[in-house]
Each structure stands twice: as structure tokens, then as C-alpha cells.
Amino acid sequence: MKEMKIDNIGDFLKSKNIKPSFQRIRIFEYLMNSIEHPTVDEIYKALIGEIPTLxxxxxxxTLNLFIEKRIVHMVTIEENEVRYDADVSDHGHFxxxxxxxxxDFKANIIELDTDLSESFIINQKDIFFRGTCPSCSKKN
Amino acid sequence: MKEMKIDNIGDFLKSKNIKPSFQRIRIFEYLMNSIEHPTVDEIYKALIGEIPTLxxxxxxxTLNLFIEKRIVHMVTIEENEVRYDADVSDHGHFxxxxxxxxxDFKANIIELDTDLSESFIINQKDIFFRGTCPSCSKKN
DNA sequence: ATTTAGATTGTAATGATTACATTTTTATTA
DNA sequence: TAATAAAAATGTAATCATTACAATCTAAAT
Known part of the structure; x- marks a missing residue:
């Protein structure tokens, strides 16, 4: 999910040196508007109706390109399948x-105290919690 | 990698309600002494010489049981394969x-400021950074 | 209009993980 | 101790996400 609104996805992709093909625009748009963190399969199934040749x-x-260009994050929450997130700002997943x-939750990752040396170049920070959500703990 | 030394793995497993079979003891021991975060395949290959019927x-x-009993963490750093860590204390991976x-690096996860409601029951906290390590950035 | 690079597609292969039935080991009871 | 039951380990086969690769299509450039 992306909080910041991007009015023209084509221009946005261009600004990141990505040629804005129809498929790329629609895939990014879908990811941007997703509250969930869809898998490849979910993205594919969501768009195949509209783009039958996809x-x-x-x-x-496309997703690998987006990751390379740093406009999408890979979220390895599941064991088996990778999920994707168009929100590349610092935040956590539960x-x-x-x-x-x-x-999603907000986390002040910048202020996180670590003993990691300055010579590590950090490109992506992920916070990942597991447990029981409120609605499930109520049921027990 | 586990900092705390466990002198008797059999007793340790028993204390966690796990029947200490030979295979289970050896798998846990291997994981405990690993500095890396081995995959299933790596664990298998490391032990097949010693336990030919494994x-x-x-x-x-065994690993799924360990995870269920909370003595091992699943580390989903890689895209394709899951890695395992016998260090269940709060720490980060780069x-x-x-x-x-x-x-591995130390991180003060407890003091991490989040907007996650109190009604979320948290069982596991993971911090995961990506980037370039010192020795690789030197080469460029 | 032609050429060329880039984007998309389909098929087949790979490789991690699980399902399930069978065999082996360990614990329990008579 | 022997018989029985429960738990653990094993092997095979199946599933499913992901990638490799070659072919086709599209769009930009000359």
C-alpha cells in the first residue's frame, strides 16, 4: 500500500528509468492500490481478466525490475511465496x-539501536512480527 | 547461532516437551553450533554422512516441530528457501x-517505537536489512 | 520503411516443500 | 520379559513457486 498518491504512473515509471509499458503500468497501479501484499499469483489473477494475454x-x-529500481519491496513473510509491497517507506509487517x-504498522526504524558497523550500506530495512491478531485472540 | 551454551541437549529438548530422539538431538546440535543460518538442504547434507538413514x-x-515449540526461528531471508536459526533472542539479520x-547483528528491538495496538500478541520479532557488506563495497 | 532494442509470451525445467502410507523405534502395560 | 500401543523416521510421489530460454511482438530510432 502506498500512502503518497502518484497521479501519473507512466511519468513516475519514466522518472525511475522504466519504460512505461501497459502491463507495467497496470501491475504497478494494482500494487499501489492493494491493501494486502499480493503474491505473483494474486496479481496475475487480478489482471488476467483485463489483460487476457498477460x-x-x-x-x-516486471516485479523483479521494480525491485531492482527500488520502487517495490519484496516481503518474505510467507514460507513458500514471496509477497510484494509498493510502499517502500519504513514500516513493519505483522x-x-x-x-x-x-x-502493516508504523515503526520508527531509523531510531533503532544496532551494533551494525557504519561500513554496511543499508538499502532496505524490514521489521517483521509474528503472533496472534486481536480478532483471533478474542475468539479463543 | 546460540550464545547461551546448552550442556545437555537431550534434557533441554525434554524440558520443552520434545522427545529427544537421536535425529532431533543432532539436528538441534548442528543448528546451535552453526554461525550461518542453514537451509534444510544444508542441514541434511551436513548430517547424512553421520546418519546415513536420515x-x-x-x-x-523436526524443524517444524522446533518452530512450533519455539526453540528455533524461521528466517525468511532468501526468496526461495527458508533458513533456520537456533538463536531465538532478539537480533537482526543483514x-x-x-x-x-x-x-547477525544486535538490535534493541524491545525499545522499537511502533503504533501496533496492545491487543496484538507478539511471539516473534524479526529485523531484516539488505544492502552491501563492507568487504563487497571495498571491491567496488 | 527498416532496423534494432526492448518487452512480452509460452513451454519446459528446476527445486523446495508437503502429503501420505509404511516401517522402525521407543514407551507402556500385562 | 513379552506384547501392545504410541511416537518417530523414512521413502515415494505430488504440488507449486520460480526461473531459463527461445520465440514473438511492440515501439523507438535512423
Whole structure:
């Protein structure tokens, strides 16, 4: 999910040195408007109706390009499948072990105190919590 | 990697309600002494010499049991394969995008400021950074 | 209009993980 | 101790996400 609104996705992609093909625009748009953190399969299924020639390989290629250009984050919450997030700002993910739902939360990662040497160049910071979400803990 | 030394792994497993079979003891011991965060395949290959009848299914079963009993953490750093860590204390992982090596670092996760409601029950906290490690950035 | 690079597609292969049934080991009871 | 039951380990086969690669299509450039 992206808080900042991008009015013209084509121009945004261009500004990141990405040629704005139709598929790329629609994939980024879908990811931007997703509250969940969709998998490749979910993105593919959501767009195949509108783009009948879309192939899963294109979704993979496009997402890998977006990651390389740093406009999308890979979220390895699940064991088996990778999820994607168009919100590249610092924030955390909470996964409920019961219902499997993933919640976003704000975290002040910049102020996190670590013993990591200055000579490590950090490109991405992820915070990931697991546990039981309020609605599932109520049921027990 | 586990900082705290466990002198008798069998007793330790028993204390966690895990029957200490030979395979389970050896798998936990291997994980405890690993500086890296081995994959299922790495654990299997490391032990097959010593335990020729060991099956990969057993490694999977055992690790899933350890996770359930909270004595091992799943580390989803890689895209494709899950890694495991016998250090369940709060700490972070840094993965170098160039050489792929994973570094542990200390992080004061408890003091991390988040907007997550109190009604979320947190069982596991993970911090994961990506970037370039000192030895790889020197080379460029 | 032609050429060329880039983007998309489909097929097939790879490789991690799980399902499930069978066998082996360990614990329990008579 | 022997018999029985429960738990653990094993092997095979299946599933499914991901990638490799070659072919086709599209769009930009000359």
C-alpha cells in the first residue's frame, strides 16, 4: 500500500528509468492500490481478466525490475511465496499465525539501536512480527 | 547461532516437551553450533554422512516441530528457501545483495517505537536489512 | 520503411516443500 | 520379559513457486 498518491504512473515509471509499458503500468497501479501484499499469483489473477494475454513470466519480470529500481519491496513473510509491497517507506509487517492475515504498522526504524558497523550500506530495512491478531485472540 | 551454551541437549529438548530422539538431538546440535543460518538442504547434507538413514522429510518434520515449540526461528531471508536459526533472542539479520552472505547483528528491538495496538500478541520479532557488506563495497 | 532494442509470451525445467502410507523405534502395560 | 500401543523416521510421489530460454511482438530510432 502506498500512502503518497502518484497521479501519473507512466511519468513516475519514466522518472525511475522504466519504460512505461501497459502491463507495467497496470501491475504497478494494482500494487499501489492493494491493501494486502499480493503474491505473483494474486496479481496475475487480478489482471488476467483485463489483460487476457498477460503471462505470469511478465509479472515476475516486471516485479523483479521494480525491485531492482527500488520502487517495490519484496516481503518474505510467507514460507513458500514471496509477497510484494509498493510502499517502500519504513514500516513493519505483522502476520497472524492463526488467520494468516498481514497487518502493516508504523515503526520508527531509523531510531533503532544496532551494533551494525557504519561500513554496511543499508538499502532496505524490514521489521517483521509474528503472533496472534486481536480478532483471533478474542475468539479463543 | 546460540550464545547461551546448552550442556545437555537431550534434557533441554525434554524440558520443552520434545522427545529427544537421536535425529532431533543432532539436528538441534548442528543448528546451535552453526554461525550461518542453514537451509534444510544444508542441514541434511551436513548430517547424512553421520546418519546415513536420515531423510529430508525428517529434517523438515523436526524443524517444524522446533518452530512450533519455539526453540528455533524461521528466517525468511532468501526468496526461495527458508533458513533456520537456533538463536531465538532478539537480533537482526543483514543480507549482502552482492555476495549473499548473512550477518547477525544486535538490535534493541524491545525499545522499537511502533503504533501496533496492545491487543496484538507478539511471539516473534524479526529485523531484516539488505544492502552491501563492507568487504563487497571495498571491491567496488 | 527498416532496423534494432526492448518487452512480452509460452513451454519446459528446476527445486523446495508437503502429503501420505509404511516401517522402525521407543514407551507402556500385562 | 513379552506384547501392545504410541511416537518417530523414512521413502515415494505430488504440488507449486520460480526461473531459463527461445520465440514473438511492440515501439523507438535512423
Amino acid at each position: 503471462s505470469k513470466t511478465t509479472v515476475y519480470n 502476520k497472524c499465525d492463526i488467520c494468516g492475515k498481514v497487518y | 531423510s529430508k522429510t525428517t529434517v523438515y518434520n 543480507k549482502c545483495d552482492i555476495c549473499g552472505k548473512v550477518y
